[in-house]
Amino acid sequence: MMALPDEVPRSSITLFSDQAKVHRLRLTLKILTTILALLLFSELFFNDFLPTTLAFAMFSSIIILVFFFLWASADTCSVISGMVLWSVAVFITYACWLGNGIFDTSVLAFPCLLMLAIVLSGKLIFISLFVYLVSALCFFAFAHSQGLLSGALLFESLPLWGRVFSYIITLTFFSIGVFYIFSDIRKRFKKILEKNASLELAINQLRKRSRYDQLTQLPNDQVCKTDLDSILQQQKTSGNILAFITLNVSNQHSIKMNYSHRICDESLKQLANRLISFSNDNTSIYRFQENEFVILKNSIDYRGISSFVEKVHQACCHTFHVTDFDVVLQPDIGIALAPFDGSTMADLRHNSHLAMHTKSAGEKADFNFFDQAMAIQEQEKLQLTKALRNAIQNNELVLHFQPKVDLATEKIIGAEALIRWISPEFGFIPPTVFIPLAEQTGVITDITHWVIEHSVNACKQWQELGFTKLCIAVNLSAEDFKRGNLAMHTMALLHQANLPAHFLELELTESMLMDDINSIQKQINELRSFGISFAIDDFGTGYSNLGYLTKFNVSILKLDRSFVMNICQSSNELQIVKAIIEMSKSLNITNVAEGIEDKETANLLAKLGCEIGQGYLWSKPLPQQEFIALLSENNA
Ligand code: C2E
Ligand code: MG
Ligand code: MG
Numbered sequence: 112m113m114a115l116p117d118e119v120p121r122s123s124i125t126l127f128s129d130q131a132k133v134h135r136l137r138l139t140l141k142i143l144t145t146i147l148a149l150l151l152f153s154e155l156f157f158n159d160f161l162p163t164t165l166a167f168a169m170f171s172s173i174i175i176l177v178f179f180f181l182w183a184s185a186d187t188c189s190v191i192s193g194m195v196l197w198s199v200a201v202f203i204t205y206a207c208w209l210g211n212g213i214f215d216t217s218v219l220a221f222p223c224l225l226m227l228a229i230v231l232s233g234k235l236i237f238i239s240l241f242v243y244l245v246s247a248l249c250f251f252a253f254a255h256s257q258g259l260l261s262g263a264l265l266f267e268s269l270p271l272w273g274r275v276f277s278y279i280i281t282l283t284f285f286s287i288g289v290f291y292i293f294s295d296i297r298k299r300f301k302k303i304l305e306k307n308a309s310l311e312l313a314i315n316q317l318r319k320r321s322r323y324d325q326l327t328q329l330p331n332d333q334v335c336k337t338d339l340d341s342i343l344q345q346q347k348t349s350g351n352i353l354a355f356i357t358l359n360v361s362n363q364h365s366i367k368m369n370y371s372h373r374i375c376d377e378s379l380k381q382l383a384n385r386l387i388s389f390s391n392d393n394t395s396i397y398r399f400q401e402n403e404f405v406i407l408k409n410s411i412d413y414r415g416i417s418s419f420v421e422k423v424h425q426a427c428c429h430t431f432h433v434t435d436f437d438v439v440l441q442p443d444i445g446i447a448l449a450p451f452d453g454s455t456m457a458d459l460r461h462n463s464h465l466a467m468h469t470k471s472a473g474e475k476a477d478f479n480f481f482d483q484a485m486a487i488q489e490q491e492k493l494q495l496t497k498a499l500r501n502a503i504q505n506n507e508l509v510l511h512f513q514p515k516v517d518l519a520t521e522k523i524i525g526a527e528a529l530i531r532w533i534s535p536e537f538g539f540i541p542p543t544v545f546i547p548l549a550e551q552t553g554v555i556t557d558i559t560h561w562v563i564e565h566s567v568n569a570c571k572q573w574q575e576l577g578f579t580k581l582c583i584a585v586n587l588s589a590e591d592f593k594r595g596n597l598a599m600h601t602m603a604l605l606h607q608a609n610l611p612a613h614f615l616e617l618e619l620t621e622s623m624l625m626d627d628i629n630s631i632q633k634q635i636n637e638l639r640s641f642g643i644s645f646a647i648d649d650f651g652t653g654y655s656n657l658g659y660l661t662k663f664n665v666s667i668l669k670l671d672r673s674f675v676m677n678i679c680q681s682s683n684e685l686q687i688v689k690a691i692i693e694m695s696k697s698l699n700i701t702n703v704a705e706g707i708e709d710k711e712t713a714n715l716l717a718k719l720g721c722e723i724g725q726g727y728l729w730s731k732p733l734p735q736q737e738f739i740a741l742l743s744e745n746n747a
Contacts, residue, residue, distance in 0.1 A: 113697050117188070119647070121407060124223075129185035129188065131181055132185075132188045132190050132231075132338075133184060133185055134698070135231065136151035136163070136183050136188055136191060136192055136195070136231060136442045137180060137183055139181070139195070139227060139230075139231060139549070140176050140179055140180040140195065140337055141180070141395035141744065143176055143195070143199065144173055144176045144177065144180070145407055147169050147172055148173060148532065150169055150644055151166055151169040151170060151387070152738075153171065153234075154166045154169060155515060155643050155657040162646050164209060165206060165209050165210075168202060168206070169202075169206060169510075169589065170208075170433060171648050172198065172199075172202050172456055172663075173514050175198055176195070176243060179191045179194065179195055184322055184562070189232065189233075192231040192232045192236070192394065193236050193691045194230065195227050195231070196224065196227060196232060196236055196240060196244055197240070198226055199227075199237075199242055199254065200224055200243055200244065202256060203218075203220045203221065203224065204217075204219045204244075204247040207247070208251070208254075208260070208732055210255060212252075212260040213251045213252055213255065213275060213278065213332060215255050215703065216368060217324065218248075218278065220726065221244050221248075221278075221282055222282060222286070222289075224240065224287065225237065225244070225246070225286045226289050227242060227665055228240050228241075228271055228366075229286075229289055229290055229296070230293065230376060231291050233648055234540050235554070237290070239243055239695050241282070241283075242288055244282065245279055245282065247273050247401070248279060248282075251275075252275040256272075261447075266524070266670035270605060275696075276333075278674060280662065281670060283460050285497060289499075292575055301371070305654075309466075310660040320332070322513070324377055324398040326380060326383075326398075327380055327383035327398050328380060328383075329396055329397055329398040329404075330395075330396075330397050330398075330401045331384075331397060331398060331399065332397065332405075332456075333408065334397065335395075335397040335399070335456065336456045337354075338395055339355075339407060339456050339459070340456075341651050342367045342407065342409060343449060343450070345455060346409075346449065346450065348713075349484070349532075351409050351410060351411055352409075352410050352411070352412065352413060352416065352449070352451075353407060353409050353410075353448065353449040353450075354406070354408040354409075354410065354416040354446050354447075354535055355405065355446070355448070355449060355453075355456075355460065355462075355463050355464065356404070356405065356406040356407075356408060356409070356420060356423070356444060356445075356451075356478075357403060357405055357444070357445045357446075357447075357453075357460065357463040357466075357467050358386075358404040358405070358406065358442050358443070358444050359402050359403055359404075359424070359429065359442070359443045359444075359467060360379065360382070360402040360404075360440050360441065360442060360443075361402075361441045361442075361443045362439075362440065363375060363379075363401065363402040363440075364441075364622075366378065366438060367581075368656065369656070370433075370436055372647040374436060374438060376436065377431075377433045377434075378438040378440060379401075379402070380485060381431045381433070382404070382427060382431065382440060382688075383396070383398065383443060384427075384570045384595070385426045385427065385428075386404060386406065386423070386427075388426075389406070389419075389423060389426075390420070393408065393410065394406060394407070394409070394419075395407045395720065398633070399555055402478060404504070405460075406423065408420075411677075412476060413465075416446065417480075420444060420446060420477075421443070421477070421478075422476040424442060424444060424478055425589050427442040427494065427673040428440070428442065436639065443467045443468075444477065444479070445462075445463040445464055445465065445466030445467025445468070445478065445479055445481065445482065446466055446479065446480045446505065447459045447460075447461075447462035447463040447466060447480075447481040448479060448481070452481045462481040462486070463481060465481055465485040465488075465489055466479040466480060466481040466485060467479065467481075469485050469488075471665070474674045488606075494549060494567050495534075495537060495540070495544075495548060496552050496554075497553070498534055498536055498537065498552075499532070499545055499548060499549060499554055500552075500554055502534065503558070503561050505535075505733065506699075507532055507533055507534055507535070508530060508531070508532055508561060509530075509531045509532075509533065509734065510528050510529070510530060510531070510562065510565045510566065510569065510734075510736040511528075511529050511530075511531055511729060511730060511731075511734055511738075512526040512527070512528055512529070512569065512583075512589065512734075513526060513527050513529060513725060513732040513733070514526050514725070514729050514730050514738070514741065514742075515527060515582075515584070515703060515723050515724070515725045516723065516724050516725065516729050517722070517723060518713060518721055519715040519717060519722075519726045520652040521745075522730075522745065523581065523741070523742060524580065524581065524582065525582035525583060525584065525616070526583055526584070526585075526727065527580050527583075527585075527586075527705070527732075528566040528567065528569070528583055528585050528619070529542065529586075529732045530542050530546075530558065530560055530562055531732075532545055546558075546588070549588075550588050550589070550590050553590065553701055555588045555590045555591065556590060556591055556593075556594060556672065559585075559587060559588065559597075559599055560604075561590045562585055562586075563585055563600070563601055563604050563615075564604050564607075566583045566585050566597075566615075566633050567583065567604055567605055567607075567608040567610045568608050569583065569735050569738075570583040570608075570610055570614055570615075572580070572739075573739065573742065574610070574737070576739060576742075578742050578746070579735075581742075582613075582614050582615070582616055582644075583614060583615060583616070584616040584617075584618055584646060585615065585616070586618045586648065587617050587623070588623065589617060589620055589622070589623040592630060592631045593633055594631055594633065595630065597634055597638070597688035598637040598638050598641070599633055601615070601617075601638060601643065602641055605641075611642065612642035612643050613642040613643070613644070615643050615644075616644045616645070616646055616667060617638065617643060617644075617646070618645075618646045618647075618648040618669065619648060619663075620647070620648050620649050621631060621647060621649075621650070621656060621659060624659055624663060632663060635663050635664070635729070636664070639664055644666045644668060644670065645663065645664070645665050645667070646665065646666070646667035646669055646703070647659065647660065647663075647665050647667070647668050647669065647671045649671040649705075650669055650670055650671060650691065651670060651671045651673070652671045652673060653672050653693065657694065660695070660698055660700060661698065666701060667700065667701045667702060667703060668691070668695045668698060668701070668702050668703070669703045669704075669705050669725075670688060670691055670692075670702060670704045670705060670721075671700075671705060672705040672706020673706075673725070674687055674688050675688065675704045675705060675706050675707060675712065676706055676708065676712070676724075678715055678716070679709075679711050679715060681745075685715075688704075688716070688719065688721075689719050692719050692721050693720070701722055701723065702720075702721050702722055702723070702724040703721075703722070703724070704716045704721050704724050704725070704726075705725050705726065706725070706726050706727075707724045707725065707726030707727075707728045707729075708726055708727045708728055710728065712728075713726075713728055
């Protein structure tokens with residue numbers, strides 16, 4: 112199923128193919144036999160059915176022609192054509208000899224014979240026949256002049272040799288005319304057929320392109336759909352299980368960023384080859400999208416599928432050697448089984464995706480089979496999304512503020528705005544649950560607008576209460592940059608709150624900076640030109656690409672809490688944190704440590720040179736009024 116079909120152009124069956132030649136020869140033989148049979152009948156009829164020499168010659172010729180008819184094939188075609196033409200030539204001249212020589216009606220068959228020679232054979236036979244027929248005419252004329260042939264009707268006006276000459280001239284011009292007309296037709300036909308063949312080749316290539324992925328040469332979703340339909344049809348009688356296995360390479364983006372697009376493509380090609388090694392009569396591999404591979408596996412039982420996917424997963428996890436690099440791919444695998452989980456490609460694909468994403472959401476399994484609970488979860492997600500769309504209008508969103516503390520003085524220097532959603536229908540929903548949903552559905556841009564508006568208002572209120580140096584940090588999503596109007600909206604909101612731009616910090620994560628780098632960089636530069644500063648959030652969890660810090664002109668780096676939490680216990684993490692702090696200092700970037708929960712960690716971080724801390728040690732995120740109370744307490 113994996114091999115690319117090399118489709119043969121239909122034009123190979125042409126006018127000049129062996130088949131066509133045999134067909135033409137057989138047709139000629141049929142016509143000649145019929146003519147001879149009719150002539151034989153008339154010869155016998157006019158001679159009272161007494162066999163004459165001519166009748167005998169006709170009968171023998173019919174036998175020979177029938178034999179040729181039966182013998183004709185692609186291999187014997189040219190030999191038989193020659194033999195037929197020569198037999199007919201000999202027969203006609205013999206008929207003339209027996210009859211009236213050049214005055215015999217058989218002479219009329221000469222041009223026809225030459226025409227047949229052009230159609231059925233090559234130049235050699237044609238020329239030799241032409242010479243033979245002209246010689247025969249001369250010979251008959253000679254025979255007439257010598258009285259060897261009788262029954263000739265000689266006209267005074269046209270002497271014998273004059274008649275021969277006019278026959279020869281007629282024959283010559285007739286032959287030349289037919290020859291050129293036929294070779295012209297032949298040439299034009301050949302050209303048309305050549306064009307047709309190249310057109311068909313192009314169509315086949317296009318058809319192939321539309322059905323096969325260019326990078327890996329694997330068949331695409333169109334082919335998969337056709338195969339799936341036929342397998343599902345067969346399944347009705349076989350009772351086998353069909354697994355629709357979706358395999359996504361989840362770290363494709365990071366490979367592109369950390370290595371290059373070429374290395375990413377090369378590793379996907381190698382992955383395709385590894386997957387192809389699993390293909391057989393029961394297993395087919397396809398590539399749907401950039402990082403989405405699909406395997407159709409036909410099996411008699413569930414266990415067979417499970418052990419198969421295990422092997423596929425192992426094969427994908429082995430290092431890929433691309434030029435001088437060792438690339439590791441992260442495969443996410445989801446499986447839907449037909450007929451239980453669906454009987455159309457759309458259903459099976461959807462359910463295998465649900466299974467795959469359940470894994471990405473945190474389970475440790477290498478692959479997941481779809482089950483109905485996932486569909487229920489998906490349904491709940493849809494309902495949650497619906498509720499989220501109305502959350503802003505229904506005043507269900509609240510902002511909490513978590514203080515950021517100067518590690519040297521323990522004074523609050525600012526706060527991070529963290530959103531909370533209390534839904535009357537679903538209760539408290541953490542941002543880690545609804546923010547990704549909002550990102551997927553596009554609601555995030557409205558949420559971000561709301562958060563910035565409330566954050567700058569809150570900051571303005573702190574200033575009015577005398578906390579004039581506090582900055583407010585707001586988290587952004589990649590989606591916020593997509594519409595291109597972030598800068599305009601943010602500036603309008605700052606203007607509305609009458610808050611100078613340098614009091615606002617915007618937090619980005621590294622993964623956000625992957626898509627459409629140029630557009631994001633442009634918007635960041637615009638916002639920076641107004642005085643807004645940028646922070647890289649959760650540093651250390653993503654690609655930890657130092658290039659971003661300088662490329663995007665980031666002024667704050669927030670160390671992820673997963674490192675910070677363990678620095679007192681793990682020397683590895685201590686070393687990483689130490690290196691990040693030193694690096695950020697050398698780049699003149701302010702560093703903030705997130706998730707500080709105890710004094711010991713805070714002291715160690717201060718000793719390492721970390722400037723700002725954030726964490727439960729000082730406070731959990733608080734509503735505005737409680738945060739203001741904390742500020743007063745901290746300032747007292
Ligand atoms: P983040 O921006 O890294 O925020 C820090 C998260 O760590 C917050 O979780 C905070 O409550 C928690 N945290 C702070 N200190 C400690 C600590 O000492 N111990 C522990 N265990 N946790 C601590 P939260 O509020 O649940 O927010 C989670 C994530 O949701 C945020 O991570 C951010 O990525 C996202 N998020 C929150 N609000 C917004 C928002 O308004 N817009 C966007 N786009 N994302 C938001
Ligand atoms: Mg943050
Ligand atoms: Mg963070």
